[in-house]
Amino acid sequence: MLLLSDLPTCPGLFYGSRSRDGVLSRMRIPGGILNVQQCRTIANLVDRYSTGYLQVTNRANLQIRELHSEIAPEVWQDLQELGLASRRVEVDPIRNMMASPTAGIDRQQLLDTRPLVSAWDNYLQTHPELSELSAKFSIGFDGGEAVSIRNLRNDILLAAERRSGNSEIVFRLYLKGDTGIIIEQSQCIAVLAALTGAYLEYTKKRPRIDGKKPRLRHLLADWGAESYLEKIEKNLPFALGRRSIELSERAIAPNGNLGIHRQRQSDFSYIGIALPLGKLESKQLRKLANLAQKIASGTLRLTPWQNLVISDIPNSEVSEVKQQIADLGLHSSATRLDSCLVACAGNSGCASAATDTQTHALEIVRDLAQKLTLDRSINIHFSGCEKSCAQHQPIDITLVGIQIQQKGETIAAYNIYAGRKDLPFGRQIFPAVSVAEMPRAIERMVRVYQRFREPQESLGEFCDRWAIDKLQKLLSPDNH
Template sequence: MFGHSWRAGVNKIEQIKAEKDGLDVDADIARYAELGWQAIQESDVERLKWWGVFMRRHTPGHFMMRIRIPNGITNAAQLRAIAALAQRHGRGILDITTRQQIQLRWIQFEHVPSILSELGAVGLVTLQTGMDNIRNIVGCAVAGLTRNELFDASPVARAFTDMFVGDRAYTNLPRKFNVTITGCRENCVHAETQDIALVPATAELGGRTIAGFNVLIGGKNGSGGYRIARPLDVFVRPEEAAEVCSAIVLLFRDHGSRDARNKIRFAFLVEEWGETRVRDTLEARLGRALDRAGADERLPEATNHVGIFRQKDVSLSYVGLAIPVGRVTSEQLKEIARLAVAYGTGEVRLTPDQNVVIPNVPDPKLGNLTAEPLLKVLRYDPSAIMAGLVSCTGIEFCNLAVIETKARALKIAQTLESKIHDGKPVRIHWSGCPAGCGNHTVADIGLLGVKAKVDGQTVDAVDVFVGGSSGPQPTQAVKILENVPCDTLPTVLEGLIRYGEPEKLRRRLRAISTPPLTPSPAASPRERVDDAGRRPLLLKDELPDGAGKALVVNGHEIAVFRCAGTLYALLNQCPHEGGSLAGGAMEGDEVICPLHGYGFNLKTGVCSTDPRLQAKTFPVVAQQGGFVIDA
């Protein structure tokens, strides 16, 4: 199929796919439901994953079902249906995943046909949520709502999903394929961990500034660790994005290796070919040249959308609720659905950090919503430790995990809450095995499950990573501890949280890592003028508070920042060693150079790290409904 036929020596999954497409097992589901789960053939155990049905060896006779929810956008009717199924068939528990899906547990196979039917009645499917398929498309959970987005990218996520779900052209990939599509500038989707990431960008095309996406490829977690997705040096408009994603996936289908399964993710093909060959092959498949990359519009900071935030419509807010380790009961899910109808429009969003957002809440209703009993459990104002807690399924239900994660992560977080009260944000992510489903590689503190020997006894343990991140300046986490027994983690983590500085570590990692690729000309700051041909004009609301942007002004590259409502401009060249200040994070009234962590006062340019240094500053003057920089 698609130029690949099974041969001796090729992995077993390729043989199974060559014999019968995974989607074709649907004809056998009703038969197995009548005969009982013991009758399921070994090959069909694998094919059932194409239908989102997973046998779990830790719960013999019971299955997990994974529900596809593109971009994490769902509604009260769907959540009520899912909650009812969990109550009747799944012992009343559900898990929200880091791909914005919901997983049902403890399902007996005899109920699978009726569950699929009931999900379909509310517009939900489980198709292609496992094995060698395009998994759920991840996107910003507050797409279309947040003020900090370049544009709403959720229609693109939906269009691409509609393109491949149920289509056998996409069901025989060499390996699983993860995609994120986002217009959010706040790095809420861990883009650099994905096989394809479309991230917000602008490009000058035909004399106009166009909002669209830069394309990153070849990211992953799993075997071999975190591979940071690489820029393809391609810019795509929203209307062509789904087609380009499709072409990249089919390129992988036709050219990716099908040998050892731990070495055949798309990242390995990208590594073998290089970005130039991938781009040339992609353009040949599309039959046209693609625009080169634009200016990355992402901010340095990341968010999880937990809390109460004003929407674009200033009369409405969205309320992000922390769901500790992503586990909810059927009763809690029903209550979330009720609250979404009572206080919003019935819409609900799921986040990549396993949390829930209730959007479109009018100001007069906010007080009553925050007083609801459920919000005392699933809080909009959680502790810093609970707000940043993420966990994979763990050995309780997962065939790959080597330790228990969810209950342990929650218990340890509660212990830390009782001891640490400084409110310093910290992201602690647990993965029960190297597959990395808990995204431990991009956390302040990442915990990877292992087994260790203590006094001759095998115990649950973790390797401890710190300083990982995704975003426009991604960093590889550093493993600082190995084989730490889980029983000792409360003390170990308390010390790391109290005395660790993940952001400072990231700056050092960036400073000693391989220098970044030289940006393409299209990605460089561009000269801009107002309608009268005068100095470059910055629009009044172009920069949100806490953001920076590079512009070219009379031949000078200038970094412009908005801090507490005021605009500041500095030469976009760190006087220490030339780092781009526009890409730095803002801390108080300073910008921190991303290269070595030197801090510069936005108003004066004085360096707090080395007072002998000073960045050149420029006046920002109001003009023509916007601002010009006097350079």
């Protein structure tokens, strides 16, 4: 377990993967929810075997980098007893199921998805044959929360909807896009099991692609969504409902996982805490857990935006909790540049990366923080190569690492993209910008956006509104 040789490409907890900065281990946290005892155990594990910090990932996993020795066998049993390790080693590497970090407390939610998360995790644990699935196979549950995950990438998504004319809540099935299939709450696990089983059989018959197991998208490309659904329906004891409700327009709170928000439980609030690049020191984790135990419900919630939520805080204690968070060197503001910052491992941890994304990201936002004041959040993503492992959809600003020649030397640089019009990064605004020039280029983008934006318009929407040549001219250094 966690052998330091013959490591897989996709890490789990029992078997890590090797990266440039050592062994990487990933801990699945179903739905992202941790209790106090789990937090303390994780902090102790990080201190004993690694470098004193861990990272929240974009699936609300916990990631431990730079493991320097094999984890002792007796530790695994403790982790399993606490629910921090899979009961079956085989299924551990499968991706964490995703849910809103405000499930059960969101004032807008239609349904609490936490029981579904637990039920699906139990299904995985009791079906070891599913270990043959691609480790990247992913399922999400959206309960209609304002802090929604329905726009995040999942192979299969169940999104809650209300039937027209009555109070019944059902789920709509998404496979890349909306299938029009309506599923009763009691049918969810059976449908997921059928979809997963058919996908498993597909992977057994289809050859590997570039040495890797076929993804669900390959099945959809081969079969089509309708054929896939027809195949699984034959194995279900009920018919799938089709297009019986209209899609509802639901408000999604931009970066609602950050800041102070009232819960559906009227006497309580939650605070979303920003973790720049998802990094959290073990001592911070311990103190946050102690704080949650002392004042709130003893629960910490990890988010797919690499942040953290303390829920169930009595409204009278919110100011005290906010101050104690600040005392730990953390904050809950959504309008700081480090709040909505995403970066892949970079070349310090990944051989594919052309640039040191983690270092560059923090250096640049620290520089810009001294020059800019924001009144709304701006999402920035640093990717060390075009794989874009840490962020799979266009956001406000995306920077893709490259190497360029300058004065006879090879130096790090980035292509700068903005907006959400063109996949995978948005539209390219500036090519080959050196790291030294990056702060000035991004500062120009933000200042122009702040000057010319329309009310409630995000930076990405602002950039999408302009023709590319006019936008480039507007952002040119000659105009500043």
